[in-house]
Amino acid sequence: MHFTYVNPTQINFGQGQIQSIQSNIPVEQKVLVIYGGGSIKNNGVYDQVVNALKDHTWCEFSGVEPNPTKETLDRAVAIVKEQSIDFILAVGGGSVIDGSKYVAAAAKYDGDGWDIMLGQHRVTSAVPLGAILTLPATGSESNMGAVVTKAETQDKLSFMTPHVQPKFAVMDPDVMKTLPEKQLINGIVDAWVHVCEQYITRRHDAMVQDGYAEALLRNLKTLGEQFDERDNDAWRANLMWSANQALNGLIGSGVPHDWATHMIGHEFTALWGVDHARSLAIVQPSLLRNQIDAKRAKLEQMGKNVFGLAQSDDLAEQAIAAIEAFYQSLGVTTQFSEYENGKEDAVEAVIEQLSQHGMTALGENQAIDLEQSRRILSLAIA
CATH class of the missing domain: 1.20.1090.10 (Dehydroquinate synthase-like - alpha domain)
Incomplete structure (x- = not known):
């Protein structure tokens, strides 16, 4: 055994924990909420997020696929750059969180974000992000890895960097009730x-x-x-x-x-x-x-x-x-x-x-x- 281990992600676990994002994201930071197909609007999670962010300036990006694609995520990257987003809040399962990690890293890079997946660009900074987990599976909410697909070429690749490790993860088992x-x-x-x-x-x-x-x-x-x-x-x-x-x-x-x-x-x-x-x-x-x-x-x-x-x-x-x-x-x-x-x-x-x-x-x-x-x-x- 020879290793260095640290996990800096703050875990807020339990029922009703979505409200904790009020204090976990500085109120002066502009937030982009990223989510998937819209199920969070049917199970009450979206309304809880809106309430928790009532004192923040924020906007949203939806439509991240079950296997997130570069093509979709690049649209979110453009929003982060154009609107000077300070913080990304991923609301979803592993795909949304992985996709948000790509967005966080690519938004700090002037070239094509896919260079990150190819190992042609070393990530040195990223937009800070947090996660509200809605589907337990990947552990992406508290690790530094992500997997993204390029639909055009049917390439599915991964990248890892501590710069995209979520600052916090909200884990409320109640969100699983409608899965x-x-x-x-x-x-x-x-x-x-x-x-x-x-x-x-x-x-x-x-x-x-x-x-x-x-x-x-x-x-x-x-x-x-x-x-x-x-x-x-x-x-x-x-x-x-x-x-x-x-x-x-x-x-x-x-x-x-x-x-x-x-x-x-x-x-x-x-x-x-x-x-x-x-x-x-x-x-x-x-x-x-x-x-x-x-x-x-x-x-x-x-x-x-x-x-x-x-x-x-x-x-x-x-x-x-x-x-x-x-x-x-x-x-x-x-x-x-x-x-x-x-x-x-x-x-x-x-x-x-x-x-x-x-x-x-x-x-x-x-x-x-x-x-x-x-x-x-x-x-x-x-």
Whole structure:
């Protein structure tokens, strides 16, 4: 273990916390509120935001997609520049928050914001931002990462910089009451894979990180098993907090990371519009089977400590099957069949995207080259 860890995002957790933004955003700062398709106007969140900002000067930008696009976000960048916005308030799930991070960084850059995603511009400053979380899944409300899509070229890329870490995150579980069942399921799956990417790697001596990761996985497993109780206040609060803790940097400190499932899954979203979480469920079991020798020790550990399986010669295989069964119990498919042409064409389409994006040595050991990715995809695509 060798790391530096800090998480400066102030968390305001619990019912009624949206009003806290009154004091979290200086009244003299001009605010741009960024949100998605307008569901916040139907569930009362928008009205709470308007009330909380009654003493502020503010304007709004709506229409951020479930997978935020550069094309849409660049319009918000123009507003920030033209109206001299001092603070961005993201109201939504991971997509809105990720998109707002892009806006915050691109607004401080004179060139094309996509240069940030390509690594051709290093972010040195950003418009400060805060988040009101409405969909628990990504942990974006208290981390420094973002994923954005360029619709024109079907590129889905990520960037990380501490300059876009939210100053605060409001997490009121009540906002989940009107979420569709599919989005709640996606939140469970997304958070689950976030933990796995930092846990199912290779053996190490970081007992706290492993133990905390296993606690989060057990929480998410229980929440999935108790999905029929999702109208319960405790159920909502525990999902919201578990998803946040899955990707706030703590369980990944000083341990190996994988993220290959995400890198491959992103291409399913870019090419075919597959929900992010569901792309992960499609890729992960096949990837784990492909990498089982390197990951055997941690899969066995997960089998015992998360699923309660007994020691056996095929414990790692049983753990993968248990992961797959968990997704399927939520009605989430673990194979992809919605491609237009033949299976070979679908596999090669993803391989071409991975090649273009330089994703040629993935995983904690950089052992997943394009040939291994092809084998994974051959299992993952029906």
